[in-house]
Amino acid sequence: MHLVPRSIFELVELQHLLAGEWNLARARAALVASGPGLSIDPLAVGQARAISSHPEWTRLHRHGNGLAGDLRCLPDSLPFENDSMQLIVARHIVDVLGPGSGIEAELARILAPGGMLFLFGLNPLSPWRFWLSRQVRHGLLLPDYSSSGRVRSALVGCKLSIVRREFLGGAWPGNSRDASLTDSGPAGAIWEGAWLLAARKQRVGMRPIPLRAGRRRVPVNSALAQSPSRRVSP
Template structure:
């Protein structure tokens, strides 16, 4: 019998990797504007520390067919205003879901122009893959491997521009704490990709053209105040 994919993230080795990734995000010079941030994780876990420079962080995780945590909602209808989030950190969600256009589009909708999107995924070219195979013999599910190159192509398709990438996690999973390091090797356990949402280019408008008033959909008018402890 195969274990649920969420159980993988309760293993000490994977918990340490997640903590390392968050530590890297917190300390890396990402120059994200101060404001609202979203942390999206594959499973419920310990509350992540506050991001430096961010006023508040909405912590979400996969929960059945939707998202749970500080908000309970579907993946394609976040109760967050368009262009209102300055940073989104997504750790291994697509290793569970595989490519997910609806979620990707929704994340880009709420991310502000110039805002930072930080993605993490398990590295299919890593020596960790042997560790995964060993555990798979005992029923542990394998991730839906997404390479850094695949992530780059998807980023380019959703109006974002890559600014930096790297590898981290060491050459083999560890049950003890790992030092944060942004200069890992290509065979290390996870990859990171940082991108920014493209700003909308200003266009000259003919002064003779009458401008029309646009009414926003009411469902996107404000951030829900409902919060559920993680």
């Protein structure tokens, strides 16, 4: 029996894209300090196994207007402490929630200083968009495309530093580059199917107290200066 997909991310081409993104995130995670990790996916079947370098892992996926999985919450109120996640992999959550969900600010809030956020989205400049528009005839909803530039501005506004932007997935579904892409691979072309933003929260260092130029004169107590010495000459 042929099952009708409920989401574009259940299509074989999008599943292949998700697998390639996870392999890429897993390779990059080896360069991130160990600690708690969080994954957020566009649907439950797109979830992947935990990354071995970060065994403490929480998995969430889009569910209606909120998130479900290991716990349930709203996108603008993730139930995690500030600076608690060393690694976050969020795949296409901006595509399924759309602008104004507040997810970018929440991801920035829970990311630990020195940690890394890998945020993936569908590229509105790619020919993939024309292919996806044909899926509407099958009753599937199109994603809310967000350009990497808009999301980049949102993350920078949340005090994150963008350390890398790249494109992946190939220029047309079915022609994607090797899903085992690692750091040694190319950054991709601007018309490929998806984009990746890697963002980091800077560590807060101690600010030195500036010293005034020149010597500082210490006032002398005149009463002490005029009092006789208690030393007795031999």
